[in-house]
Amino acid sequence: MIESEPATTGCRSCGVVAYSHGRRDVLLIDVPCFGRPVLLVWRKRTWRCHESRCPVGSWTEWHEGLARPRALLTTRACWWAISQTRREHASVSGVDRQLGATSKTVWGSIEPLLQAMADDETRFEKVVALGVDEHIWHHVSAKPIEAGGRGPKELTGTVDLTRDQQGRLRARLLDLVPGRTGAAYADWLTARGEAFRSGVKVAALDPFQGYKTAIDDHLQDAVAALDAFHMVKLGTAAVDECRRRVQQETLDHRGSKSDPLYRIQKLKRPRFSAVPMRVTALGWGLRSGLARTRLG
Ligand SMILES: [Zn+2]
Secondary structure, three states: OOOOOOOOOOOOOOEEEEEEEEEEEEEEEEEEEOOOOEEEEEEEEEEEEEOOOOOOOOOOOOOOOOOOOOOOOOOOHHHHHHHHHOOOOHHHHHHHHHHOOOOOHHHHHHHHHHHHHHHHHHHHHHOOEEEEEEEEEEOOOOOHHOOOOOOOOEOOOOOOOEEOOOOOOOOEEEEEOOOOOOHHHHHHHHHHHHHHHHOOOEEEEEEOHHHHHHHHHHOOOOEEEEEEHHHHHHHHHHHHHHHHHHHHHHOOOOOOOOOOHHOHHHHHHHOOHHHHHHHHHHHOOOOHHHHHHOOO
């Protein structure tokens, strides 16, 4: 049970000293404690203006830092829920359970905060190395969200691969937009503006011509670089193809358990995965955050 410190308050309209109008209990879901959901009872002060010509009448106290008006969760519980899903790999239902709230309550509380972060374009500042890759969001119907579905399956994701002054990779997800096409990436780059595009010096991508075309058209100053994950994938595929071809040419049948070329197929893979480290040493200077995301 909480309440604010007693203090003199003026009417927000006419400024005349307000009179207490009693208390009103408001329930707020707070950050869980000792593995249990926590419910705060906020004994809110209500005030009344006694100035006869003032239109205000009575009102209830309000503290932005504690909870937004009409909120069901405290502001710190909202940020706790966001951080659980973003940094601790918590499931949405797990967060709901820990807070002792329904999914609708939690989502309704955190969505305005997430929206404000998505609308904040300062994250696009000082991006020098930019990564792009497709992302499959789900494997069910692409029925629109407005119609109760999950919306588009395929998305194009962009990642900030810039290094800070200590050489640490930022590896921050910048955006996800619907579509897995060059046009989706080109439109996103166009929307970022000239200042953003001219700042990008390295553009990493998966081996997809659509993205390459978008980079050629919109990031003329940047060096296009294939990301490490796809380099290893393509290299492994090339060696596998060669192994199968030699198998066919020399023994005239598909590899089976007794064939030496079949037996070494797994042996080569771990050796080949050493390639990206050498690539970095050679000065590509780009250990792809996208690759780490996919492998991780
Ligand atoms: Zn007043």
